[in-house]
Amino acid sequence: DSTQTRKFEGSGLGLSITQQLVVLLGGSMAFESSPSGSLFAVCLPLQPAPPHSLKHAPPLQTENEQPIQSLKVLVAEDNPVNSMIAIKFLEGMQHKPILATNGREVLEYMRSEPFDLVLMDIQMPETDGLEATRVIRSWPKSEGGETPIVAMTAHAFSSDTERFMAAGMNGHLPKPVSRQDLERLLRTMPMARQA
Numbered sequence: 001d002s003t004q005t006r007k008f009e010g011s012g013l014g015l016s017i018t019q020q021l022v023v024l025l026g027g028s029m030a031f032e033s034s035p036s037g038s039l040f041a042v043c044l045p046l047q048p049a050p051p052h053s054l055k056h057a058p059p060l061q062t063e064n065e066q067p068i069q070s071l072k073v074l075v076a077e078d079n080p081v082n083s084m085i086a087i088k089f090l091e092g093m094q095h096k097p098i099l100a101t102n103g104r105e106v107l108e109y110m111r112s113e114p115f116d117l118v119l120m121d122i123q124m125p126e127t128d129g130l131e132a133t134r135v136i137r138s139w140p141k142s143e144g145g146e147t148p149i150v151a152m153t154a155h156a157f158s159s160d161t162e163r164f165m166a167a168g169m170n171g172h173l174p175k176p177v178s179r180q181d182l183e184r185l186l187r188t189m190p191m192a193r194q195a
Contacts, residue, residue, distance in 0.1 A: 106124075123153070
């Protein structure tokens with residue numbers, strides 16, 4: 001079914017960008033293709049981190065800024081690499097992330113416990129991020145209907161952002177997620193549930 005395949009198709013730039021980054025880092029890339037899918041391998045000449053390196057980097061903070069309180073964040077992301085990056089950044093900033101890997105899980109978590117923020121991937125299995133957002137926005141405030149929801153996606157055209165806002169999202173966090181962008185978002189986004 002080509003419609004299902006198309007639904008989860010990306011922008012097509014990922015492989016080209018990856019190859020350029022690998023070359024810039026002095027690495028190599030190989031791939032293997034079969035009817036059931038493709039396998040890509042990246043080799044990079046990296047050195048192990050020194051044993052005394054910080055486990056958690058301190059939050060980026062200017063002299064006038066107050067530290068961000070610990071937030072409970074629902075990370076809705078089906079890609080294991082993207083979810084790991086977002087979760088590690090959040091944990092490093094002393095927040096409490098919980099992972100949902102599809103839209104159905106997002107709705108289940110939101111029904112069972114309060115969150116300060118939802119970072120929502122758009123293209124997820126079962127229920128996509130836009131539909132999950134529409135469902136949440138139909139709920140009363142007491143059930144999480146006003147929880148801030150931020151699109152976490154590589155789709156960043158103005159027409160995409162308009163779709164996100166029309167579905168009830170409060171903002172956009174571009175992928176790949178950077179720690180600086182995430183922290184800036186957390187400082188500017190009004191949170192619904194205060195711990």
